[in-house]
Amino acid sequence: MIVPVSGAGLLIQASTSFLLIGTVSEPFTLFIETNSDEYCQYLKTGDLVVISAPEGGELRQARILLELVVAWHVPLVVLPSGHPGSCRLRMVVSAGDQIVMSCRIERGTHPEQTVICSSEELAGMELRSHPEGIEILGLPTNVQLFTVSPDGIQNLIEMIES
Template sequence: MSKKSERGTSGEPSAGQDGRIVPLGRELLLIQGEHSFLLVAKASSRFTLWIETPDDEYCQTVDPDDLIVVSMPEGGPVEQARMMLELVRRYHIPLVVLPKDHPGSKRLSMVVSVAPEILLACGIQRGTHPEQHLLCSSGEFSGVSLGGVPGGVAIQNLPPRTIVKHLNE
């Protein structure tokens, strides 16, 4: 997976024909649907993220333009998602991946991924995917693609009636 952004003919980042670039620095980006939301931030620094799986652990290098995305498929308090995001971004807390069919997956109100590009999908079990490019979401965000680009985030396949707004850090 390449960490280089696509460039349009003008030299500016391009999100493709059906996408857009939203400026993003240290603040947070709230992508709010009718029943769920995503909270997005840039990693803002280079660090090592440990990912703990049932059988192994591995480390992933996180670059400043990589994204940290918290998905709350049934909605809930944004402040809760903000705390989870900051545990990863600021304190580099390891991510824990549950085994497939683990009973605790049903009780996860939020899940998080860290990667240069993240694809949202509703047909996966929460908390069971060590591949950080894939994140469980509600059906309304299934198929949305988020990519970290210099100075912003590229968003593709955003559904209608979605609210995108910046939150102060």
């Protein structure tokens, strides 16, 4: 499924969690900081920035986090595996042209931007940058899709039934 977003964000709302996806409008280098290294990831126009809220939360917080990365190019911080703060992260970020949701990874501990921690209900889904919008593979049943813009949230598809 390819979802056209034309400048708006995409919200994938499951029963207890959500993903907020934005696209890069101008290329920039995203810095990813670990406890021992710094990675530089070049993001090109159309690449995705995904905010995952595995336990749900405030959409406003996710929108702010998305803006910090896309508009202000704020670096990402990656915690070492087993860090006690990992369980307190309510939202995590990943960026690139292809991102896979996984409920089997520890929040905030993966500098690899091809995977992001998600809830079990969204696990296995894959998002890809596409010239016409965002390509979604493995979309679970019973999720809602919304476009998110400065003007508000608009229901994109009532319910997806596979």
